[in-house]
Amino acid sequence: MRWRVVKAVARQSFLEFWRSPQAVFWTYGFPLMMAVVLGFAFQSGEPEPVTVGVVDSPVARQRLALLEADPLLKVEWLSVAAADRALGRGRVALTVRWEEAGSREVLRSDPARPEATLARLLVERRMRAASSDDPGYERPVHEIEDRPGSRYIDFLIPGLIGLNLLGAGMWGVGFNLVQMRVGNLLRRIFVTPMRRSEFLAGYLLGRSILVIPEAFAIMAFGVFLWGVPFRGSLLAALVLVIVGGWVFTAIGCLLACRARTTETIGGLMNAVQLPMWVLGGTFFANEGLEGPMRWAAESMPLTHVNRALRDVMLEPGTLLDVWAPIAALALTGALCFTLAMRWFRWQ
């Protein structure tokens, strides 16, 4: 190997990188920015308590009130149905049932959920500590949640559909638009009588339609392979997928409306997508978040797409049940589209 050649290539590659402000920003500036933001968000302090649902009954109130004294546990008193629903939607990591004095407590969770084991250990520890002077103490019974609609996979599939809408919508539009700008195709279209609104609306329409089969393929996969229930309205699911596709393609369009290089759009996409991946409620329920994290999660379109999809898949949700998130998502998409149209750069 000729060192002179290696050195020349390395030098040129180094200079090329430093002379591209966008590449420098997204390589160095953005991670530093994220480090600062996430550093503030996850500063050391008290660990977040794990939420458990306790099936409310007079005997349970008597015995299980001790769980409320544990600072690492957050207890929600629920009816049987509400406890099952909360477990299925990931709002509680585990449910505790104690219906009869003298019997053993029943803990119910899906071990596939990351926080379920911790919740189980914390509950058992608390109960064992409270019964330390009882030689006849018996550990609670553990039931694995395997009823369709309440398992982690049931929670995950609607989230994956939401995540797919996010990725396909944003990358499909944003990246392609910038590539068209870089390749002068947008300039070429600009010098025809095509209006900006016609171009963007057509582009978004094409991409929004594309996401429908993708979303339903994941849905069918979940239903037929994993037995994920579909209890709600198919029409509502269809509308949700279309509106979800619309909002994410519109966001992609807004991000791409002025970006000049693929490095810039790549960075912008990551900056917007990464927080949604983490906090958008795909892999774990985000209802339990508090403070700025809760605010951030609630302001994310993915959160509302995921929740509404779970409403129509895991519960008998109809169009009427999810009209509010659908309207909010459609309006968000319209706002992004309007801004994208206003700021759009052809060249």
Place this chain on the structure above:
Amino acid sequence: MNTAPAIELRGLCKTYTKGREVVRAVDGLDLVVARGEVFGLLGPNGAGKTTTVEICEGLTVPDDGEVRVLGQEWRGGDDAAIRARIGVCLQETKFQEHATVDEVLRLFRACFERGRSVEEAIALVSLEEKRGARQKSLSGGQRQRLAVATALLGNPDLLFLDEPTTGLDPQSRRQLWRVVRDYQEQGGTVLLTTHYMDEAQQLCDRVAIVDQGRVIALGSPAELIRSLGAEHFVVVDLRDPDRAPEDAAFLSLPDVVAIDRRAGRIECTVASVHTALPPLLDMLEQQRVDLDGLTTRHATLEDVFVHLTGRHLREGGGA
């Protein structure tokens, strides 16, 4: 019917900032392109040709000056009406890689209320056999012909071609020239930029030579060449350049108008080869100077540019 010239430019100026450097790309340029002519903007890279064309196309806003395209001004409230009447072929356009010729043309055809059919456009640029081919399978010449076809779809009154044959092989260039001639025969007007002399001479009714953002010469290719005072060159290569006769010896010969020496080669501008050549050979023999080579050629627009600026077109505009 609107009989205004196809293009009128008055006092056009455009300045760019590149870092700390301010580049005056167009510097008080005046131009009138008549209807039905093929007009060439000729000049080295950086002369301001593309900026001028982009201003005419409505892609770039000038800092100063007047622009009228087909009698209308850009940003006068009806830009779409101008765009419906012009066809544009940019220096380079990357159509979507997986789109076929037919699909690209359908997309662009949809932009126009009236115009040619996709089939007609394909026939105009002889791409019938490639109709279903994707972009990545097209040659450079085929891609460029497709770009021209998209420009012809709206049946435009005015066609802009920005260096349409750069990088193409001779056959592809000739095919594109034929497309341009056919378009002109049907009454169309063309504004063409090029740095190929032969292209300008072959295609253009009139040519504006542009240098450093200004028009430095304007006329038909024949007129511009005649303006040199002589239309032929006799190029003399000597075996021993150090023994070359003085300029005065050449200039004293009949019909020799000018002398240019470059890298040991002597280029005599002559009014007529058959009258200038015999005395020139006699003079070299009398001075006992041995010839290494002797060629004659017609003057070109390149010679006009060299005559006007002292530089060759390929040397860059210096702007």
